[in-house]
Each structure stands twice: as structure tokens, then as C-alpha cells.
Amino acid sequence: MKFRQPTSDQALGRLIAGNKRFANGLLSVDSIASGERRKQLAREGQNPFAIVLTCSDSRVPAEIVFDAGLGDLFVVRVAGNIVAPSLIASIEFAALTFGAPVCVVMGHSGCGAIKGAVSGVMRQQGSLTSNLDILLKEIEPAALGALASISGSARTKDLTDSVDEIVNKAIELNVLHSIEQLRLASPHLCELSEAGSFKIVGAVYDISAGTVDFMLPDIS
Numbered sequence: 001m002k003f004r005q006p007t008s009d010q011a012l013g014r015l016i017a018g019n020k021r022f023a024n025g026l027l028s029v030d031s032i033a034s035g036e037r038r039k040q041l042a043r044e045g046q047n048p049f050a051i052v053l054t055c056s057d058s059r060v061p062a063e064i065v066f067d068a069g070l071g072d073l074f075v076v077r078v079a080g081n082i083v084a085p086s087l088i089a090s091i092e093f094a095a096l097t098f099g100a101p102v103c104v105v106m107g108h109s110g111c112g113a114i115k116g117a118v119s120g121v122m123r124q125q126g127s128l129t130s131n132l133d134i135l136l137k138e139i140e141p142a143a144l145g146a147l148a149s150i151s152g153s154a155r156t157k158d159l160t161d162s163v164d165e166i167v168n169k170a171i172e173l174n175v176l177h178s179i180e181q182l183r184l185a186s187p188h189l190c191e192l193s194e195a196g197s198f199k200i201v202g203a204v205y206d207i208s209a210g211t212v213d214f215m216l217p218d219i220s
């Protein structure tokens with residue numbers, strides 16, 4: 001690798017600063033896709049400083065949310081930001097080939113995939129297609145966990161009144177579940193983490209406020 005990547009914390013710092021600009025309605029010059037930058041990247045190759053696994057939802061475009069430019073982010077998008085072999089492979093590729101020092105697994109408020117999974121476990125019903133059922137199955141552990149945590153803490157309440165609360169909890173649990181799946185399924189990513197050159201970090205994006213809430217106590 002000719003290019004020197006930032007440390008995991010420096011990369012996170014860049015993401016946090018970029019999201020602050022975005023949430024405040026600002027835009028950095030670097031995020032404007034100039035023809036010159038495009039040609040440079042084609043000529044010299046890419047060196048994305050961060051990997052983002054997030055949802056396909058049209059309201060969650062990672063480059064815009066982090067005010068990032070061409071060649072900055074290696075983005076893997078799938079409904080419900082789930083983890084499956086081809087998605088793990090994409091993340092491994094970016095971590096091993098470009099040395100991207102951080103992977104952010106980012107869920108978001110109002111996620112349709114999570115709502116679908118929660119509704120599936122509450123009503124015991126299938127979704128629109130059998131392929132969608134397979135995807136929602138990946139989110140089921142988070143939906144069940146959220147249902148258990150909310151119904152356990154509010155037994156007297158009718159659960160249909162708590163759907164939003166259950167969905168919000170499931171969004172968070174699903175991010176943690178995806179991180180766990182990534183770690184379990186990829187010894188390569190674990191090795192990089194143990195060597196201190198790679199971090200997997202959870203986050204939830206608020207589609208209304210524009211802010212990304214990172215799940216790390218030491219990250220402000």
C-alpha cells in the first residue's frame with residue numbers, strides 16, 4: 001500500500017466532523033466531485049479512508065451524510081444493513097486491499113426493513129416476497145430482542161402502542177447484531193482489529209435531524 005491511511009480514530013474523527021457539517025447544512029469543497037479529482041482517482045486508484053455498511057434507504061446516502069468526496073468512502077448498502085457472505089466479502093476487500101482503518105455499521109431511524117421484521121415477529125406473518133423473507137430473517141433476532149426488552153419493561157401496556165419504541169430498539173440491536181456477525185464470520189477483520197489497525201463501530205443515523213449517533217462511549 002503506497003498510500004498512508006489515517007488511524008481508526010482519525011478516520012472516525014473525519015466522519016464525525018463531516019456529519020457535523022452535513023447536519024448544519026454545510027458542505028466542504030472536498031465533497032464536490034470535480035472532474036480533476038475524478039481523473040486523479042481513475043489514474044491513481046482509490047484509497048477510501050472508511051467503510052460504511054448501511055441501509056439502501058434513499059434517505060441514507062453515506063457520502064452525503066458524512067460530507068465526503070469521491071474516493072473517500074467504500075459503501076456497502078443493503079436493506080436493513082444486514083450481514084451476509086457477499087457483504088462481508090465486500091468489507092474484507094476494502095479493509096485488506098485499501099487498508100481502510102474503520103468500518104461503520106450504520107442503521108437509521110424509520111428503517112422500513114426493521115419495521116417489516118418487527119411487524120413480522122409481532123403478527124407472525126410473512127412479507128411481500130420469499131426473497132424479502134430471507135432478508136428479514138436476518139433482522140429477526142434484533143426484532144425479537146427488542147420485543148422482549150420492551151414487553152418485559154411495560155407488561156401492562158398494549159404492545160401495539162409501543163411499536164415505535166420496539167422499532168427504535170430493534171434498529172440499535174440490529175446494528176450490534178450485524179457487528180457480531182461480521183466478527184464471527186471474518187477472521188481477517190478480527191485479525192486486523194487485534195493488530196490495532198481496524199475498528200468496527202456501530203452508529204444510528206437520524207433521518208430527520210441529519211445526525212449520526214456513534215455507539216462508542218469514548219467518541220464524542
Ligand SMILES: [Zn+2]
Pocket residue numbers: 055056057079080081108110111112113114
Ligand atoms: Zn432502512
